[in-house]
Amino acid sequence: MRLRQIEVFFAIWRNGSVTGAARELAISQSSVSKTLKHAEQGLGFELFHRIRGKLVLSEEGEILLEDAARIFESLEQMRRRAAGLRNGLSRSIRVVCLPSLGQWLVPQSVVSFNRAFPKVAMEIATKHEGEMLDGVRARQYDLAFTFGPADSVPHLAGLVSEKVAEGQLVYIESGRGGWAAPITLPEIDYGSLIMLSGRHFLGNILRDELQSRHLPERQNILVQTYSVAREMIANGLGCCIVDEFTAITRPINLRIRPLRPRIPFGIYLFHREEVVLSRHERAYVDAFRESILTVKRH
DSSP states (O other), X not given: OOHHHHHHHHHHHHHSSHHHHHHHXXXXXXXXXXXXXXXXXXXXXXXXXXXXXXXXXXXXXXXXXXXXXXXXXXXXXXXXXXXXXXXXXXXXXXEEEOHHHHTTHHHHHHHHHXXXXXXXXXXXXXXXXXXXXXXXXXXXXXXXXXXXXXXXXOOOTTEEEEEEEEEEEXXXXXXXXXXXXXXXXXXXXXXXEEEEOTTOHHHHHHHHXXXXXXXXXXXXXXXXXXXXXXXXXXXXXXXXXXXXXXXXXXOTTEEEEEEESOOEEEEEEEEETTOOOOHHHHHHHHHHHHHXXXXXXX
């Protein structure tokens, strides 16, 4: 398929009709129909079935849609970069991070970086770890920030990892906002503890810690991201052990208590193996580190 055919295919799927695709692409309906017909003839199968006047993805079209979406996203990124260059921006840095880091830490570091380098465009995305690292390998992102072990640097194929800083897990409960006295693991009410579902790194180290101390792990409420747990707790439901960056994002109606003994984790930067970071990318990493130090000072 040619790029124009992919663009038309994606626009028809997104709008649900030839008319909508033509409007989005600012071309005639006949041009959209002709381009779709040529694409289907070249492929040897239909991308859409015509059902009662509507275009519905064929089985083959559904299979190709994911690839088309990736190509379309790359095309949009190239257009944004070209627009930035046209408007005097020197280049762009594409950052992807975990949702926990994207709530407060990454936005703060982007604000700081932008003050020093206003002509460098930034693209920010939040993904879960697998999608994030695959995106770096596929050249969709330049820098990825995620959690990892506190004491050993992870080595992943095709990627370079660098420990940027260290964080800690903290306990949050409903109550007057702000930091409060430390709490030990045996003091926690495990009957109301909200746990992280799936095989997330922070969820795993917490489970390992609880098992090593023969403490109960109940799964009354499971969440995919700590931000969901934080919002429930702020509204009076349960308690949770989260990363300190999630905790400080919304201190109102939350009591934040350090854990004793401390449960640390590493914060890691990943980039492609063959890439040497540019001056601007390294400056952004420094801004990210400084934002972490701001959390530590408070």
